[in-house]
């Protein structure tokens with residue numbers, strides 16, 4: 001459109017093209033922002049990691065022994081990403097279905113050397129998965145560690161039980177830790 005007669009129309013067309021280009025760029029930008037935000041949200045939702053210790057007492061404090069099984073409530077929280085660990089109950093609830101890794105370290109110190117029974121059981125939905133045990137007659141301190149990877153469904157509960165007759169002891173050295181994290185999510 002080079003002839004004078006259509007010049008007004010030509011300018012109008014150019015103006016419209018500019019407006020359309022600007023509009024298209026804005027829409028593209030908004031789409032990019034939206035997908036970035038969605039990705040961040042998914043990443044944040046899939047963060048699940050906790051690490052807790054029995055207590056943070058200055059003096060060594062023991063839990064147990066009892067005549068019956070008792071749930072161990074780990075009171076000192078190092079990390080609770082995703083809020084899966086409930087400090088009031090001691091229970092971890094899987095926020096997402098996936099493969100999780102759990103590590104449990106127990107420690108106990110006997111006042112004399114013939115009553116040492118350091119043991120605990122890691123459970124998924126009430127079923128024992130692993131139960132480290134250290135019953136020693138000839139020393140005063142015992143410790144044991146176990147690490148497992150398990151596949152969980154969202155809502156499954158993981159906790160640690162102190163079997164009857166066993167005990168664990170801790171102070172701010174944090175010899176008793178319970179740790180879990182999501183390795184990867186599954187459907």
Ligand SMILES: *[C@@H]1O[C@H](CO)[C@@H](O)[C@H](O)[C@H]1NC(C)=O
Nearest residue numbers: 013014015016017018020021
């Ligand atoms: C609009 O402008 C762009 C770049 O300035 C050009 O490539 C395109 O051909 C133009 N489209 C129309 C319909 O004029």
Ligand SMILES: *[C@@H]1O[C@H](CO)[C@@H](O)[C@H](O)[C@H]1NC(C)=O
Nearest residue numbers: 017018019020021022023024
């Ligand atoms: C704007 O986007 C629409 C749809 O994607 C496309 O058909 C049109 O050619 C684009 N306009 C410009 C000026 O880039």
Ligand SMILES: *[C@@H]1O[C@H](CO)[C@@H](O)[C@H](O)[C@H]1NC(C)=O
Nearest residue numbers: 055056057058076077171172
């Ligand atoms: C844990 O105990 C240590 C020393 O006993 C103290 O310095 C620290 O502040 C305590 N931490 C928490 C979170 O209570």
Ligand SMILES: *[C@@H]1O[C@H](CO)[C@@H](O)[C@H](O)[C@H]1NC(C)=O
Nearest residue numbers: 111112113114137138139140
């Ligand atoms: C612990 O047991 C051993 C072997 O029975 C014994 O020799 C030792 O004196 C005991 N130690 C304590 C602190 O009771």
Ligand SMILES: *[C@@H]1O[C@H](CO)[C@@H](O)[C@H](O)[C@H]1NC(C)=O
Nearest residue numbers: 124125152153154155156157
């Ligand atoms: C575990 O318990 C939770 C809560 O009661 C339940 O939703 C889930 O289906 C159970 N999972 C298995 C594998 O039994």
Ligand SMILES: *[C@@H]1O[C@H](CO)[C@@H](O)[C@H](O)[C@H]1NC(C)=O
Nearest residue numbers: 058059060109170171172173
């Ligand atoms: C915790 O108790 C153990 C065993 O009695 C002791 O060796 C350690 O020094 C204590 N830790 C702290 C920080 O007091």
